[in-house]
Amino acid sequence: MHQISDKVFAEDFLFEVEIATPLLPSPYETYPYLLIENFLDEDTCKSIIDEAREDHDVTEAALKSNNNSSNTKIRNTKIHKLSTPHQHIYDEALNKVRSSIETFFSLSLTHATQPQLLEYTKGSFYKAHSDDSSVLVREGEIIGFKQVAPQRKITTLLFLSEQADEITTPYQFKGGELSFSYFKDAQGKTITFSPKMGSLIVFGSNPIYTHEVHEVTEGYRLSVAQWHDAIV
Numbered sequence: 001m002h003q004i005s006d007k008v009f010a011e012d013f014l015f016e017v018e019i020a021t022p023l024l025p026s027p028y029e030t031y032p033y034l035l036i037e038n039f040l041d042e043d044t045c046k047s048i049i050d051e052a053r054e055d056h057d058v059t060e061a062a063l064k065s066n067n068n069s070s071n072t073k074i075r076n077t078k079i080h081k082l083s084t085p086h087q088h089i090y091d092e093a094l095n096k097v098r099s100s101i102e103t104f105f106s107l108s109l110t111h112a113t114q115p116q117l118l119e120y121t122k123g124s125f126y127k128a129h130s131d132d133s134s135v136l137v138r139e140g141e142i143i144g145f146k147q148v149a150p151q152r153k154i155t156t157l158l159f160l161s162e163q164a165d166e167i168t169t170p171y172q173f174k175g176g177e178l179s180f181s182y183f184k185d186a187q188g189k190t191i192t193f194s195p196k197m198g199s200l201i202v203f204g205s206n207p208i209y210t211h212e213v214h215e216v217t218e219g220y221r222l223s224v225a226q227w228h229d230a231i232v
Helices: 042-054 084-105
Strands: 034-036 078-080 108-112 116-120 125-129 133-138 141-147 154-159 172-175 178-184 190-193 200-204 211-213 216-219 221-231
Touching: 034 084, 042 084, 042 116, 042 221, 084 108, 084 154, 084 200, 084 221
Parallel strands: none
Antiparallel strands: 034 200, 078 116, 108 221, 116 221, 125 211, 133 141, 154 200, 154 221, 172 216, 178 190, 178 211
16 A cells, blocks of 8 residues: 555555556645535535525436446436526635645646536435546456546535435435545545535545545435646
8 A cells, every 4th residue: 555645545556557647745644635624604505405406407417338328337416507696606715725725736726617516316326436537447457547538637526415324404415425445544444535514625636536426325415526627
């Protein structure tokens, strides 16, 4: 295992294969990702959730297979659009933390995609994946990665609803953890993050940060995903 931050180790093979943009922050950071709590306040998060629940202009986000049919064995989510007022609030909040992101990853952010409002309901999930690359597998073993979205350097993921052991409000869900497939703690346990309302997590879009959204077993999981280009 390679130690990539004070509390996180990454699997060795990641440093033996070619990765187009192997972006990582300083190894002296506590974690290799940046967590910003209270990025949006509770009332704003609930307002966006309420609006999404009433939105009928929704798109299936399942990946496409070779025959162009939806491959729901890999991804089973839906995409909404942020309303214009909520888009302004989100953009203003992101501008306030831009310098913190740039300092943490030692880069300069440039262009970004439109934010995607991602809906996960009971049974929804997203299997392990990288945001900028496809995995190359031979005889059941990972042999490398093919970069397919080089403009994605940084991923920002905002959690609007919150994980809970028991559902007591319309703004909670069970299951739906975010885990980083190749990251381990000192005890060898996979690094897993339980979403908290209003928190923004920022990480590299490259395969080192391969991640998975575990199946939602109950409730309503809503998040905002955005991908950013940068000068590194």
